[in-house]
Amino acid sequence: MQIAKGVEWTTHICTVIALLPPGRGLAVDVLADFFEVPSAYLSKQMQLLRRAGVVESVRGKSGGYRLAKTPDDITLLDIVLAIEGPKPAFRCTEIRQNGPCGLKRTDCKRPCEIAAAFAEAERVYRDALKVKTLASIMQEAAVNAKPEHLNDIGNWVQQQLP
Amino acid sequence: MQIAKGVEWTTHICTVIALLPPGRGLAVDVLADFFEVPSAYLSKQMQLLRRAGVVESVRGKSGGYRLAKTPDDITLLDIVLAIEGPKPAFRCTEIRQNGPCGLKRTDCKRPCEIAAAFAEAERVYRDALKVKTLASIMQEAAVNAKPEHLNDIGNWVQQQLP
């Protein structure tokens, strides 16, 4: 039960492109260099974010990726669902319908109690990710970081703009 | 991000072997037939449960698996951790230390805010699974099931005992 690395990568990247001036974007290659992650694969992950409406892309020269919404409107759950897809982690295969004492399908209107318990746990998990916005993450990071480091990132972002 | 099928299988199986008379066990082959799951693979999963102290095995003739604790003392989290292992789903690879603006390791005493947010979400997930005991699951199932089905299972378990 592992979360794809793309979730970690793209979340960090969202905190960086949030610092861009309005209307500007950063290229995948540039972002890949910033965190030393493989650019071709990162490109795939960013496409997933774009399809989910988290970021938007500008094609052609001086194009790149930027946020599609304000950092307040992007949650960690948005990013996880974009990368991992919507399917729940627990897969109920209805084995209660199998074997010598298997239930008939018509007797299985209610969800299996085990599946329901896992669904409930996943619900609280998702709720916890839903209240963490990109803005709140960046706020926490700003409080904890050294001022010069925030400066470094701001300057670096500026320098990447054509 | 998927939970291993073994979690579903062994949880269901725990609700069955909970019905055994004290001191008796059921063989893997018998349990595999009950839910129509592959017995050799189920055997591996039951070994994981045994190492985690959820079930215990009796070797030799008329041996098999039985619960190692009362259904009240077994939680869904116990089973998940036994099968999936203890490692968290979100893997922080510390990419904040990478690239042109990477932090020095000495500046990374606090956990990364992103990793912390996922750790918190996993904490509430685990807490939700921790309050679901085998006993509570069986209680819910007993309330929802038709009485004759509970009877069928009880009778089947009796018949499997030598």
Next chain:
DNA sequence: CTTTATCCGGATAATATATATCCGATTAAG
């Protein structure tokens, strides 16, 4: 218009993990 930089999508491959099987070693019951 041409060049250049960039995203897009599909194909492909490598690696890791999950799923599944088999068999010899070991242990308990009769």
Next chain:
DNA sequence: CTTAATCGGATATATATTATCCGGATAAAG
């Protein structure tokens, strides 16, 4: 001792994750 059953390791297969490459589309800049 013989038989039945589990354990543990070795191994095989399937699926998911990670990763790369390339041709095509798009758009800016010269």
